[in-house]
Amino acid sequence: MLSKRIIPCLDVRAGKLTKGVKFQGNIDIGDPVDAARLYYEQGADEIVFYDITASAEGRSILLDVVRRVAERIFIPFSVGGGIRTVEDMRQVILAGAEKVSVNTEAVQNPEIITEGAKAFGSQCIVLGMDVRRTNLGSDIPSGYEMVIHGGRTATGLDALGWAREAERLGAGEICLNSIDADGTQSGYEIDLTRLISSHVGIPVIASGGAGKPEHILEVLTRGEADAALVASMVHYRTHTIEEIKAFLHDRGVAARMHW
Amino acid sequence: MIGIVDYRAGNLTSVARALDYLNESCVITQDFHLLDGASHIIFPGVGAAGQAMANLRQSGLDRHLRRWVQEGKPVLGICLGTQVIFDHSEEGDTPCLGILSGTVRRFRADLQPDGRRLKIPHMGWNRVAFRRDHPVFAGLPETAEFYFVHAFYPAPAEERWAVGWTDYGVRFCSAVARRNLVAVQFHPEKSGRPGLAILANFCRWEGTHAQ
Numbered sequence: 001m002l003s004k005r006i007i008p009c010l011d012v013r014a015g016k017l018t019k020g021v022k023f024q025g026n027i028d029i030g031d032p033v034d035a036a037r038l039y040y041e042q043g044a045d046e047i048v049f050y051d052i053t054a055s056a057e058g059r060s061i062l063l064d065v066v067r068r069v070a071e072r073i074f075i076p077f078s079v080g081g082g083i084r085t086v087e088d089m090r091q092v093i094l095a096g097a098e099k100v101s102v103n104t105e106a107v108q109n110p111e112i113i114t115e116g117a118k119a120f121g122s123q124c125i126v127l128g129m130d131v132r133r134t135n136l137g138s139d140i141p142s143g144y145e146m147v148i149h150g151g152r153t154a155t156g157l158d159a160l161g162w163a164r165e166a167e168r169l170g171a172g173e174i175c176l177n178s179i180d181a182d183g184t185q186s187g188y189e190i191d192l193t194r195l196i197s198s199h200v201g202i203p204v205i206a207s208g209g210a211g212k213p214e215h216i217l218e219v220l221t222r223g224e225a226d227a228a229l230v231a232s233m234v235h236y237r238t239h240t241i242e243e244i245k246a247f248l249h250d251r252g253v254a255a256r257m258h259w
Numbered sequence: 260m261i262g263i264v265d266y267r268a269g270n271l272t273s274v275a276r277a278l279d280y281l282n283e284s285c286v287i288t289q290d291f292h293l294l295d296g297a298s299h300i301i302f303p304g305v306g307a308a309g310q311a312m313a314n315l316r317q318s319g320l321d322r323h324l325r326r327w328v329q330e331g332k333p334v335l336g337i338c339l340g341t342q343v344i345f346d347h348s349e350e351g352d353t354p355c356l357g358i359l360s361g362t363v364r365r366f367r368a369d370l371q372p373d374g375r376r377l378k379i380p381h382m383g384w385n386r387v388a389f390r391r392d393h394p395v396f397a398g399l400p401e402t403a404e405f406y407f408v409h410a411f412y413p414a415p416a417e418e419r420w421a422v423g424w425t426d427y428g429v430r431f432c433s434a435v436a437r438r439n440l441v442a443v444q445f446h447p448e449k450s451g452r453p454g455l456a457i458l459a460n461f462c463r464w465e466g467t468h469a470q
Contacts, residue, residue: 001385001386001426001427002381002383002384002385002407002427003383003384003385003404004383005383005384040451045383045384070272070273070276071276071279071280072280074277074280074448074449074450074451074452074454074455075406075449075450075451076406076408076449093270094270094272096272096273096276098273098449120269120270121269121305121306121307122380123305123380123382123408172380172382173382198375201368201376201378201379202378202379202380203378203382203383224375226378226382226383227383256384256404257402258400258402258403258404258453259451259452259453
C-alpha cells in the first residue's frame with residue numbers, strides 16, 4: 001500500500017532559508033542544505049524548495065544549493081519559484097532535483113507544462129496552484145479561483161478547471177496551496193483539497209494551514225490528499241516529522257515508518 | 260569501477276551521486292569499451308519505453324547489454340531500465356530487449372475497494388516483500404519502503420524470477436533476479452538508507468546466486 005507523504009517546504013532566498021529551522025536546543029539553522037539533511041534524517045518523504053529570489057545571481061546560488069543537497073540526501077526533492085523556461089527546468093534537474101514546480105509561469109504560459117513533460121517526463125512536472133475561495137455570486141463555477149504572483153493577482157481562472165487542464169497538458173502532480181489557510185496554522189482547506197483530488201487522476205499534495213498533526217490526518221483522510229506539505233509547525237519545532245508520522249500510523253494511515 | 264549505461268533516458272546523475280556517497284567509483288557513459296571494462300553495470304532510466312528502445316538500438320547498446328548479461332557481469336536494472344529488459348511493453352506497444360521473458364503492463368485506473376480511483380503514476384513510498392535469500396536484497400528491514408514513480412510494471416514469464424512484490428491496487432513484481440541480473444522497479448538511489456543498502460550490496464556482489 002502506498003504511503004501518504006509528509007513533505008517539509010523550505011523557502012530559500014539567495015541561498016539562505018527565509019525562516020530559520022530550529023532544532024535541538026532551538027539552534028537556528030539558516031543553511032538549506034543542513035536543514036534538508038536534518039529533515040531527511042527525521043524521516044521526511046520528500047523535500048520542497050521554494051526559491052523566492054528572482055535575480056540571476058540568486059539563481060546560480062540556488063543551483064549550487066540544489067547540487068549540495070543532491071550529494072547528501074537520497075530522497076526525492078523538488079524546486080520551484082521562478083522557473084520560466086524548459087532550460088530553467090533542465091538546469092535544476094541536472095543539478096539533482098527530481099521535480100520542478102511551476103505556478104504563475106504555467107498560468108501565463110501553459111505550454112511550459114507540455115514542453116517540460118515532453119523533455120523530462122510528467123513525473124518531473126509539478127503544478128503549483130495558489131487558490132482563493134471566491135465571494136458569493138462570483139462566476140467561478142467551483143467557488144475557487146486561481147491567484148498568481150504569490151497571491152497578489154486574481155486571474156478569473158477556475159481552480160478545478162485549471163487543475164484538470166494542467167493534468168491534460170502533462171502535469172504529473174499538483175501542489176495545492178490555499179491562500180485562505182496559508183500561514184494560519186488552523187488547518188488545511190479540506191473541501192478544496194477533496195474537490196481537486198477527487199477530480200484528477202494525478203497525486204495531490206495539500207498545502208497551507210498545517211498547525212498540528214490532527215490537521216494532517218484530516219487532509220489525508222477526509223481531504224483525500226496523497227501528501228501533505230508542512231512548514232512552520234516543523235520549522236519552529238512545535239512538532240517533528242517523526243512525531244507526525246507516528247501520529248498518523250497510530251490512526252491507521254499508511255506512513256513510512258522506517259528510514 | 261561501476262559502469263552506468265547512458266542512453267539518453269533521463270537524468271542519470273542521481274545514481275552516480277548515490278555511488279559517490281558510498282565511495283564506489285563510477286562512470287556514466289555510452290561508450291561500450293568503457294562499460295566493457297566496468298566490473299558491474301547499472302542500467303537506469305526514466306521516460307518512455309519506445310524512445311528508450313530507439314536510443315538503445317541506434318547506439319548499439321542493446322546488443323552489448325545482452326552480451327554483458329550473457330557473459331555473467333553483474334547487471335542492475337532500475338525503473339525504465341528494468342522494464343525494457345523484458346520482451347514487450349504495453350507502453351506504446353514496444354518490442355523490448357527480450358533479456359528476460361515477460362511483458363510490462365499498465366496499471367488500470369479502475370475503482371478500488373474504497374471507491375476511489377487509483378492514481379497513476381504510482382508515485383511515492385511503498386513496501387517490497389523481498390524473497391529473503393538474494394545477496395543484493397540481504398539485510399533489509401521488513402518494514403523498509405522504497406520510492407516508486409511509474410505507470411507500468413513488469414510481469415515476468417517465470418514466477419521464480421520475481422524476488423520482490425509490491426501492492427498497488429494489484430500485487431505486482433517490483434524486483435526480479437536471474438543469475439547475474441537483478442532489476443528493480445523502484446529507485447534505490449532515492450530510497451534513503453534501505454535503497455543505498457541495495458546499491459552497496461550490488462557493488463559487492465559477484466553476480467552469483469543459486470536460483
